[in-house]
Amino acid sequence: MTKTVSVALGERSYNINIGPDAQMSAACALVRGRHCLMVSDSNVMPAWGDQCEAILTAAGATVGRATVPAGEQSKSLACVQDLYDQALAQGLDRRSVIVALGGGMVGDLAGYVAGTYLRGISFLQMPTTLLAMVDSSVGGKTGVNLPQGKNLIGVFYQPIEVVANLDTLSTLPEREYVSGLAEVIKYGVIWDADLFASLESNVAHLASRDQAYLTEVVARCCAIKGDVVQQDEREGGLRAILNYGHTMGHAIEQVSSYNTYLHGEAITIGMHYAGLLSRDVLGFPEDDRQRVNALMAAVGLPLTFRGEMPSWDAMRQAMSADKKTSAGVLKFVLAKRIGEVAFGCEVDDDLLVQHCGCLVDG
Numbered sequence: 248m249t250k251t252v253s254v255a256l257g258e259r260s261y262n263i264n265i266g267p268d269a270q271m272s273a274a275c276a277l278v279r280g281r282h283c284l285m286v287s288d289s290n291v292m293p294a295w296g297d298q299c300e301a302i303l304t305a306a307g308a309t310v311g312r313a314t315v316p317a318g319e320q321s322k323s324l325a326c327v328q329d330l331y332d333q334a335l336a337q338g339l340d341r342r343s344v345i346v347a348l349g350g351g352m353v354g355d356l357a358g359y360v361a362g363t364y365l366r367g368i369s370f371l372q373m374p375t376t377l378l379a380m381v382d383s384s385v386g387g388k389t390g391v392n393l394p395q396g397k398n399l400i401g402v403f404y405q406p407i408e409v410v411a412n413l414d415t416l417s418t419l420p421e422r423e424y425v426s427g428l429a430e431v432i433k434y435g436v437i438w439d440a441d442l443f444a445s446l447e448s449n450v451a452h453l454a455s456r457d458q459a460y461l462t463e464v465v466a467r468c469c470a471i472k473g474d475v476v477q478q479d480e481r482e483g484g485l486r487a488i489l490n491y492g493h494t495m496g497h498a499i500e501q502v503s504s505y506n507t508y509l510h511g512e513a514i515t516i517g518m519h520y521a522g523l524l525s526r527d528v529l530g531f532p533e534d535d536r537q538r539v540n541a542l543m544a545a546v547g548l549p550l551t552f553r554g555e556m557p558s559w560d561a562m563r564q565a566m567s568a569d570k571k572t573s574a575g576v577l578k579f580v581l582a583k584r585i586g587e588v589a590f591g592c593e594v595d596d597d598l599l600v601q602h603c604g605c606l607v608d609g
């Protein structure tokens with residue numbers, strides 16, 4: 248029941264393999280005869296390190312390990328330095344492979360190390376969160392945070408393979424899993440009305456983490472992201488559509504100091520907001536807008552702020568400071584209907600303020 252999705256980027260092309268553990272060694276054939284440094288965090292290494300090592304060993308690799316503390320604070324230049332030290336201590340050379348075993352934090356960090364160590368060595372992604380499987384492990388964005396802001400340092404660096412072992416989702420905390428569903432729903436809204444309708448009909452399969460259904464869904468999301476990245480690898484245009492709900496979502500994360508909402512939760516509030524703007528600016532049908540909100544609520548995602556709304560001025564400022572803003576002018580991705588969006592949309596300030604009020608409960 249494994250599925251393979253190909254991302255065609257010339258000599259940087261790669262496959263994404265999705266399924267339960269059983270067939271994953273075959274998917275790792277590229278590591279045969281090479282040394283792998285398996286990078287993971289302090290939650291994932293104890294839970295999945297042995298199994299991942301067994302997969303790589305069965306594929307013919309030798310394996311070393313490096314563990315960083317779990318949490319966004321490890322996406323830092325200090326951890327990059329530490330991983331360079333460990334790579335040198337383990338004698339990693341230009342044929343070696345860095346394997347990212349973990350969520351988006353580990354993938355971004357290890358990918359950056361792989362992209363810069365010895366001017367770039369091979370990099371294999373083994374995502375273990377739903378968010379990493381459908382989003383961060385695909386597309387080649389890697390990097391770390393600075394005290395001044397998130398993801399300010401980084402390189403575009405594609406993996407040689409992505410191995411999404413769905414077994415790993417069995418230990419993912421519920422809140423993290425549900426947060427990943429926000430990105431899944433986003434793909435339906437921006438690109439694929441059939442995927443969206445399928446999600447509506449399979450809320451119970453999503454809730455039970457049904458592997459057969461998740462294999463289909465993760466593969467479809469990766470195919471959509473792959474399609475977009477193939478057309479616009481470095482975010483010159485189309486790739487912006489992946490940021491539906493993210494302009495407001497990133498601002499919410501920032502003004503709440505990244506400790507109140509998980510990424511997917513902030514993005515859901517952002518998609519609720521984008522739906523209102525879309526209705527008024529592009530005529531997004533009210534029925535579609537309500538379907539999107541209903542699906543997000545049905546899987547357990549928040550549509551509104553918990554408790555008090557952060558200050559509008561702070562959110563407006565955070566949106567303007569987003570590195571995707573050009574010359575301070577806010578550009579939104581807005582929906583025309585479920586399955587189709589437009590990017591680069593400008594919205595009147597009055598409307599921005601007015602709809603922000605709808606994001607508070609009651």
Ligand SMILES: NC(=O)c1ccc[n+]([C@@H]2O[C@H](COP(=O)([O-])OP(=O)(O)OC[C@H]3O[C@@H](n4cnc5c(N)ncnc54)[C@H](O)[C@@H]3O)[C@@H](O)[C@H]2O)c1
Pocket residue numbers: 288289290291294317318319322349350351352353355375376378379382383384385386387388389398415416417418419420423510
């Ligand atoms: N590169 C990209 O295109 C891209 C896209 C979206 C997000 N991101 C980045 O991804 C990061 C967020 O990723 P995330 O949501 O996966 O968070 P994460 O990597 O921090 O993981 C969330 C938590 O779940 C734990 N965890 C992971 N897998 C587990 C498993 N199978 N079992 C038990 N616990 C597990 C982790 O230890 C952590 O505590 C952010 O840094 C964000 O900037 C990158």
